[in-house]
Amino acid sequence: MSKSSLSKLDAPKNITNREKVLNADDFIVSKTDTKGKIIYCNEIFAQMSGYPPADLIGANHNLIRHPEMPRITYKLLWDMVQKKDEFFGFVKNLCADGGYYWVLAYITADLDTNGNIISYTSVRRKANASAIEQILPIYKKLLEIERSGGVEASHKFLYDFLEEHNLGYREFVFNLQLGAKI
Numbered sequence: 001m002s003k004s005s006l007s008k009l010d011a012p013k014n015i016t017n018r019e020k021v022l023n024a025d026d027f028i029v030s031k032t033d034t035k036g037k038i039i040y041c042n043e044i045f046a047q048m049s050g051y052p053p054a055d056l057i058g059a060n061h062n063l064i065r066h067p068e069m070p071r072i073t074y075k076l077l078w079d080m081v082q083k084k085d086e087f088f089g090f091v092k093n094l095c096a097d098g099g100y101y102w103v104l105a106y107i108t109a110d111l112d113t114n115g116n117i118i119s120y121t122s123v124r125r126k127a128n129a130s131a132i133e134q135i136l137p138i139y140k141k142l143l144e145i146e147r148s149g150g151v152e153a154s155h156k157f158l159y160d161f162l163e164e165h166n167l168g169y170r171e172f173v174f175n176l177q178l179g180a181k182i
């Protein structure tokens, strides 16, 4: 365990347009405690985020939260995993140098033999370029809505959008990853 884990204060303030692209055969893996503190990450996680692996242990996962991500994504994530549902979603993450990378994230609860949640695990793969292209304006709109109406308003917008397209949230994510045009 490192002597000092990173905190949100260590996140870069200069956000840039430098994109890091994950290899198609790479998996970024991390585990958190029940509060979202990192308890494990693989080498690719450290490489992509640009922090020394040891300093990531104990850091809150929001260290790599990108300011252009709408809050609703994290609300859905936590609501689902706390109910022991699996979460899938497109996430833009912040690198230590102010750059970013896109992933399709899968997050699930880890249970003990009594079914209690003891930790969470996330596995991420490269997001499809056409999915990113389509999700970008939607996230931009959600962020804008959140600035004036909060996360309730962005939740409503997202679910109205899904209803209009006759899609469930998960189906929407999978279709995008498979290259569908929504």
Ligand SMILES: Cc1cc2nc3c(=O)[nH]c(=O)nc-3n(C[C@H](O)[C@H](O)[C@H](O)COP(=O)(O)O)c2cc1C
Binding pocket: 030, 031, 032, 035, 036, 060, 061, 062, 063, 064, 065, 066, 074, 077, 091, 093, 105, 107, 108, 120, 121, 122
């Ligand atoms: C297993 C797991 C993995 C997570 N991975 C990420 C991630 O890659 N990027 C991210 O921004 N948040 C991730 N989160 C969500 C963060 O815990 C946090 O809710 C989010 O960054 C928003 O933080 P904030 O509300 O403090 O701004 C993850 C949560 C869990 C449980």
